[in-house]
Amino acid sequence: MKLLLTAILCLTLTAQTQTKPSDLQLTLTQGPNPDDFSATIKNTSSHGLYLTLGTFLANTDFEMSAVNLTLTLPSGKAVTLTPLVSPGAGTIGIMDVPLLPGATYTFPIALHKFMGPEEDWPTLPSDKAPHLKPGRYRLQAELLGEDLRPTQDHHIPNWTGKIKSPEITFQIPTH
Numbered sequence: 001m002k003l004l005l006t007a008i009l010c011l012t013l014t015a016q017t018q019t020k021p022s023d024l025q026l027t028l029t030q031g032p033n034p035d036d037f038s039a040t041i042k043n044t045s046s047h048g049l050y051l052t053l054g055t056f057l058a059n060t061d062f063e064m065s066a067v068n069l070t071l072t073l074p075s076g077k078a079v080t081l082t083p084l085v086s087p088g089a090g091t092i093g094i095m096d097v098p099l100l101p102g103a104t105y106t107f108p109i110a111l112h113k114f115m116g117p118e119e120d121w122p123t124l125p126s127d128k129a130p131h132l133k134p135g136r137y138r139l140q141a142e143l144l145g146e147d148l149r150p151t152q153d154h155h156i157p158n159w160t161g162k163i164k165s166p167e168i169t170f171q172i173p174t175h
Contacts, residue, residue, distance in 0.1 A: 023049060024099075026143050026165040028109070034132060034172050037109040039067065039141050039165065043099035050096045050158045051105070052146055054083075064107070068142045069114055072167075074135030081114035098156065109141065134174040141165040 023045035029038050043049060054065040069081040097105050111132075145160045 023159060024051070024143070024145075024161075024163055026141060026163050028139060028141050028165045028168045030168060030170050031108075034170065035111045037111070037139065037168075038106050039109050039143075040104050040106040041097075041099070041143065042104045043101055046101050048098065048100045048156050050098055050156055052158060053095045053097060053107070055094055064109075064113070066144050066146070067109065068144065069109070069111075070140045070142065071111075071116070072138035072140075074133065074137065079116045081111070081116045084113050084115050096158070099159075132172045134172045136169060136171050138167045138169050140167045 023043060025042040025044050027040050027042075029040070031037060041051060052066060064083050067083065070078055071081055072078045099105060142162065142164045144162050145158070
């Protein structure tokens with residue numbers, strides 16, 4: 001009987017903490033330079049959750065793999081930008097961020113750490129901003145939530161789904 005009650009309680013708690021896309025809110029803000037932005041994720045739900053943003057690959061920096069960008073060029077063409085991922089070997093660690101109800105997490109987004117189609121997005125050294133032509137641009141972020149944790153680690157649910165930020169507009173001035 002005790003085992004049955006424990007199983008029912010576990011199922012009830014799991015059912016009450018299923019995540020959905022509306023549990024999070026994603027916003028973008030522009031920094032002081034045309035290449036610098038930040039993304040803020042807010043947990044709008046009434047329960048805590050984990051958010052997987054990417055991985056750590058042996059002796060390398062954090063790889064932001066959960067965010068894609070859509071950059072609309074002055075011509076009106078929309079270009080999808082995906083994170084640059086460096087080759088790595090060895091241990092892979094998961095970058096999980098715990099978010100209590102109402103909590104926010106802000107992280108930098110630098111355009112030079114993303115890649116797009118060659119004709120629209122020139123390949124650049126990683127320490128330089130892309131050569132964006134003067135004009136008005138629009139930028140939107142998309143967060144893709146995956147659960148990469150082992151199954152035994154699910155005391156707090158991992159957010160899964162897809163959400164988009166509102167678009168922001170920025171200007172590259174003529175020199």
